[in-house]
Every structure is written in C-alpha cells, then in structure tokens.
Amino acid sequence: MRTIRPRRMLMIGLVAVSVIMFYRYLIWQLEFSSVLPLISSSQRFSFSRLKQKILNGRYVNDAHCLSSRQPENVTTSKKKRSISPWNINKLIADSGLRLQEAYVSNTQSLFSPEAIMISELPHFNARIPAVVYHKNTFLAFCEARFEGMQDYGEMMIAMRRGHLTMDGDVRWENIQLIAGVRTFRTMNPSPVVDTVNDYIVLVFAGFPSSMSFHDMMSFPSFPLSKLYVMMSYDLGQTWTEPNDISGQTILNIKPNPVLLVPGPGHSIQMKCGRIIVPINYFTHDEHSVPLENMCANCTNLNRIIYSDNGGIDWSVGDTSKFTRDGTGVPIYLNEVQAVEVDDNAICLNTRTLKAKHPRAITVSLDGGKTLSRSYLAKELIEPGYKKDGKPVPGAGCEASVIGFRAPSDPSRMQFNKRWVLFSNPADGAFRRHLSIRLSIDGCRSWSLPWRIYREKAAYSDLAYFEGFVNNKRQHMIAILFEGGVERVQEGLRFKMFNLEAVLSGIKSEYDLNR
Template sequence: MNSIKFIPILIVVISTTLLISIAIWTSFISSVVEETNENSADESVVYNLNIIQNATTSVKGEGIQLTTTSHDLFHENSEGFAVYRLPAIVYHQQTFLVFCEGRKGTADSSISQIVMKRGHLNGTKISWDQTLTVVAKINGTRLANPVPFVDKDTNTIFVAYNVLTAGITEPMFLAQDHYNQSILLIKSQDLGVTWSEPHNITDETLGRMHPVPIFYAPGPGHAIQMKSGRLVMQGNYYYREINSTHKTYKSNTTDHGVVFVSDNHGQNWRPGGFVPYAEDNKGHAIDTSESSVVELANNTLCINSRTLSKSQPRAQALSTDGGDSFGSPVLVKELTEPENIGDVASGCEGSTLGFTAPKNWTKYGQVKSSASDKEQPWVLFSNPADPFIRIFMSIRLSTDGCQTWSKPWTIWDLASGYSDLVQYDDANNKDYQGPRFGIVYENGYIDTVSTVSFMTFTLDDVRNGVKATKLRAELKQNQIVS
C-alpha cells in the first residue's frame, strides 16, 4: 500500500522531466532555425557559413571557405509516397544514381517500392531528374534496403533489395524460427535507363548460411567491387542462440555484420565472412548491425557497423582474406552514434568510402611513416554524430586504414538520419581538379526523414569543415554565437 502513495509523485517527476527535455530541444531548434530560415533549400547544408566566416575573420583573422553545392532530391508526401528512406548512391560514366525506399506509410513495415533519381555530370555541373523512376515494385509488398554497386569490368549497375511481407515488424521477424524473405537482384547496362527482371539469390546466400538466419537486411548503402574484381555486398543478420552463454538481443538472437561475395561478375553469390560474437570491457555484447564495407590495402576489408547497445559507439572488424572471414569487432570511440532514447534500438546507419590517397597528402597535415602507408587508401565516414539523438550529420576522414579518425565536419546541425557517400572524380576530364565526393542523406528541421538531400564536397572542404565545426563549437561555448 505504501508504494501506491508514491505513484502520483513519480508521475509528477516524470512529467516535469519530460517537459524540461521538450523545452530544451525546442529552444535548440528555434535558435538554429533562426540561422537557417533565410536560406534556400538548395543552400541549406551550408546555412551557417557566413556566420563562421565572419566569426573566423574577427577571431582568427582569416575566413573559412567551402566549395560545397547541394540539392534536395526527395521530399516527404510527394510523388505518390509518404516518405523516402535509406538513400544509397553510386556513380558511373558521368551519371549518379540515387536509390531509396519509397514508402506508402511512415513505418518501417509499410508497403514500399524501390525508387531512383539520376544525376548527370556535365563538367562541374550536375543536373538531376525532375521526377523519380520506380525500378522495383510488387503490389502490397515491402521492398526494402536498396544496395547499389557497380561492376566496372562489365559496366553493369546492380541493385540488391529485400522482399518482405508488409506490416511485419522487427520483433515479429525475430520471433520466427527461420527467415521469411527473399533477396532479389536487378541490373542495368545502360546507366539505369532500363532494368533487368529480378534474379532471386536467396537460396545461394541465406540458404547456405549456418546457423540459419532468423532475419537478414542488406546494406544499407552502396556495396563495392574490390581491385581483384570481387563484388562484396554487406549486410547484417540475426540468428537464434541455443544452449549458449552469449548475451542476446530480442527473442534470444544476436546480430552480426556479414558479406555476400561474387567472383563471376554477379552471376553467382555465396556467403562470405561474418563478424563473430564479442563483448566489450563491460561485458555487453557487441551486436554489429547495419554495416558498410570498404577495401583497404593488401586485400583487406573493413566492415563498419552500427551497434545496438546505448553504451557503445560504432564497431569495426577486419578481413585479411578479401571477405571470406572477419576478426573480432573493435569499438571505435571516435565514431559516436546516437542512443536513440525511446527507440527500438540504439545507433544509426553510417557510410564509409575508400579512395586513393592524394599525391599531395602533406597538404592535409598527415604524417606518413613508411612507403607502404602511401598505398593505404584514405576513408571517409558519415553519420549523425551526436551521442543522444539523430542530429549533426557529419563527415570524418581516416588516413591510416580506419585506425584513427578526424574530428567531425558537421554539414547539417538539425535532425538527420541515414546517409551514403560516393566519389565522382574523373581524371580524364580536362577540368580535373582532384577527387570530388558526394553525400546523400536524410534530414529535416525536426523530423529526420523530411528530405533526402545531395551535397558535393572536396578534401579541402573536409579539412576546412572540420576547422569550421571546431570553431563554431568554441564560439558557442564562449557565447559568441548564440
């Protein structure tokens, strides 16, 4: 009976805490929106640049210049869909192809189709399709997690995706004893103008995995082709632990990053390696969920994964045999990801992109210790870099094979979600000025999925953006910028 007396007090405490949290968040949104409301949608990603430049001039004596350009590709409640999720991008022969789930409702389990918009590079200008193209649909069904990749040897663009029963949620999938889904693959050899009939690769991938997966999710984001020609498609899968001492997720399952590989240009596929079970120094399981993969030097792959524990940053695992096996995951403290307080799972998807290190690497303040280091690709990483909620879409750089990462360059201060990175430099272009990059990402003022935007940038922008982000943090701390 005594405990009943405390229930009204507990309700008051919880309500007060909630109201204070809402007030703080509303104040934060209002302060940043004031800075953005005079900018056009296509320039929103660099809304605070003038403030940074003016502040830098007065405090440091020099301005910080960025060369980014941006364009909004998909908007919620438009072109027949309620929302667009899980953007993924590839580039080939002066053409960008951006894919999303076009959802009829806002829930993950909604009926959805795979949609695409193409961008066309002409010199340094990019023109985008005005309307979307539906590249895959099955009436009344959920098509999810588009994963595009390019086979440069055959000039073929592939897209893999999940086929799921609409209305079935993640907990319902994980309660099953066996996967109930299909993995389909379509391809185009004319830069996305036309697409093949889907090829079902479920039996040769999920059907050959032991233990049997309970559920599998491709990607999200782009997959890769290795220098050897091998195609590597990343994802994650759950399986049920039986008679095990492992700490488990929902329905007694554990989650593992995994790759599927093809050594004959996508004709046949097989399971590659998966990230094994591991625990952190606090005894918590490291569940490696949604994953991105990048090729490093010497046939090495790095798989970078979202984790499901609120106490953990992102995790990485290495394969030294081209993806046939992976070592234990290691938590990367620099790669902060959101706790997603109140959501089903912690963390958020992130993207990695490997590229050849520039010849003038000393310009970027990097120290190379040996000749072999010069062969190590550099890697970009993007995600919402806040430890609590999905805000601060940011880009980081690693110059040592994903061992260490730069401070973040925050490209969007407000709500943000999934993203994907792409390189589109063309050394044969007479106007070639070095590698250029693009990022496609979910964003909004309050809702993380209001818009899917695309932004171009260079390595100089990353370097200067990191400086600008650090400066802005210092100015806010000193109350120079409200």
C-alpha cells in the same frame, strides 16, 4: 515423297528440340523462370549476361583478393598516423590541396512530394538512401514507403538519375519505381558499380508486406527474408527483373537467419574485381542473448556475401564473431557498410544497438571469406537516446564509409595510399549534426567530425568521384541523407563537396578545440 517427308519431319523435330534445349539452357544460365520479361526490360540483357556467365567467371580468384597485412596489425598498430592538432597543417601542406578552393554545393531535396507528383507516381515517404556514381551519372536510390514511415507495409525501391554537368551542377530526371515483388516489401537498396563489366548491380531485401520485423522474429526456424539482385546495362535507364538469390545466400547460412538485410547503402567492388555486399542478420543460436524489446533469444551478426562474376553467382563468407566489450556487455552488430583500404583489406563499419556503444569495426583479409573479431571504434560515437533522454532498445544509426586514392604521393606524406571518409550523425544522444570524418591509416583512427548539416539527420550514403568544379577536375564527394528541421525524416537531401572542403572543415574543428 514418302522418303522426303519423314526426313523433313525429322529435321523439324530436331530444330524444335534444339530450340527448346537452347531456351532451357538460357533459363538455367540466367537463373530465371523466363527470359522473355528480360528482353523487354533490357534489350542487351540476355546475351550479354550469358556471355558473362561463360567467359567472365575467371577474372577473379581468391589469390587475387588476399591481403598482405598481418592479422595482429589490423586493429592495433604502433605506427598509427592519426590526424591530430599537431599534424593537420602538415597533412594539408603535403596533400597539395589549396583550402581556399573549398567547395560545398547547395542542398537539394530529391524525393520531395513535388518531385513525386511531377513524376506522376503515387505519394510515398522516402527513406534509406543509397547513391552511386558512374560516367557522369548519379543513381540515387531509396525505399518508397506507401503506408507511412514504419518499417512494414507496401514498399518498392525508387531511383532518380542525375547528370553531372561540366560546370558542376546536377540535372535530375524524374523519379522511377524500379523494384517491386508481389506480396513482399522491397527494402535496403545496396547498389554497386561493376567497373570490370561496366554496369550497375543492385542488391536488396524482401519481406512479407504484412509482417513487421518483430512479427518475423516469431518464426526462428522459417526464414522469411528474401535477397534479390537486379542489373542495369544502361546507367539505370532500364533494369532486369529481380532475381531471387536467397537460395545461394540466406539458405546457405546455418542456422538460418530470422531476419537478414544488406547494407543499407552502397556496396563495393574490390580492386581484384570481387563484388562485396555486407549484410547483417538476426539468428537464434547458442548464445541466447536477449535484445531488449526486439527479441528474447537472438544474436545480431555481420557477414559478407560476394560475387566473382559480376553478380551472377554468389558465395557466403564466414560470420562475425560474437563479441563483448571490456565490461562483458555484448556488442550487437547491425547495419553495416564496407570499404577497401590498402593491401586488399576490407573494413566493415557497423552500427551497434547498445545505447552507450560507439560504432564497431571488423576486418577481412581474404576478400570477405572470414572476418576478424569486432572492436569498438571509440571516436565514432553515434546516437543512443530518444528525445526524452531515455536509452532506446535499438540505439545507434546507419552510417556510410567510402574509400578513395590519396590526393598525393603517400610515401612522401607517410600515410596510406587510400583514404576513407565516414558520415553519420555525430551526436551521442540525438540524430542530428550530420558530420564527415577522415581516416588516413586504414580505419585505425579518425579525425574530429566536420559538421555539414547541423539540423536533424539520420541515414546517409557517400559516393566519391572526380568531377569538375569551376572547370577544374577535383576530388569530389556526394552525400545523400535523411534530414530536416522539424523531423529527422522530412526528406532525402543531396549535397556535394570537394576534398579541400573536408580538410578545411576538419582543420576548423581542431582550431576550435585547441
């Protein structure tokens, strides 16, 4: 007995040490303070994510994500294939689409007071839409603002799941509050579908609840922004706990950002598998550029953060170049979305804060590691004035871009393999006339706008999917947007339409402008 007991105690001790070491290994791999909350929130989370960490990191490398484009051909090209009055009919004919099959759904209100009440949630104001589609399911996100419409106060990320039926309708579930961080307001939802690993990644920002953005500008050497990521392995039914990735992202940007946010709106996964999340941030730096009524000594820039293993580890790409327009006026880059066009090239489409500036385009040819110099896209006008007609300090408006494969053989039609749709309030003065534009040449040029909502409108987000309308599989687009008759932010609206409707609407605009 005397010889057995020490051995038994030794074995128990070794088992205990092994369990502790394995637990610590899980914590290190998962980058959380505890794995226990994750087991309760998602049964499949811990071991599937550990498996990803060990095995999936090798599916992307920089070589896979490089573009074959030449830098000088990114923003200027003698072979532009723009949509114009003299080729819109040929484009429609070559696409093989029948305009008489154009379809536009009714407009639905997703985060109305009635829907919030039915969901048994405290009342909130819904702002900042984001939407993704995967496996016949829509995930519609927004900021749930509990203290009014202002950009500070108590907030959480809200989400609503919708199921696409075979007859083209969407059945919506109750609203969920999915992301909140104590003493922080959570903002700017930026979801992306990881098709490689078959789950949803959600990136969002966090800021001290009691501090406005203007307050945060007073602390240039102390970054107060946070960046979080969550995953869902069951199409949004359950979510992991928020994982703070600020150490991998915000703190690796020098000088540290005074204020940093993703998107807002959907992010993208490149064909090479890399997840791309565009960000915009304010920094105090050597340019010392004043931005009226916002900050006296700051620059607003864009950047890309990216993940090559499904949102577990994150890297920071290079910053956008400080740029001025042809008259020497600084181009203030702000809210941003990304789209992948042909040849692994990424185009950033960005709001600008100067009242008379249109939107800006910036290009990456190496998977987000570096960015080109930004240029102004003259066709893409955006709102620049208040109701009284006076310029506002933070002009412009968020917009959305989405890429998808061309509907027919691109070599026969002499345009790019991937088309791009763009949505924003197409008005130089007010936030109204939500419109859709089309690019068939990699964001080099844009069509006239097709107005899909003629009332007041602001932020929007697009999702592309191939779904059934009248029992026929079609190229479909969904849009989630802020809109209303009396006020811009009366609620978040949801609408669907097919590519035939886009081409029909654009053709009508050209016919009216002949």
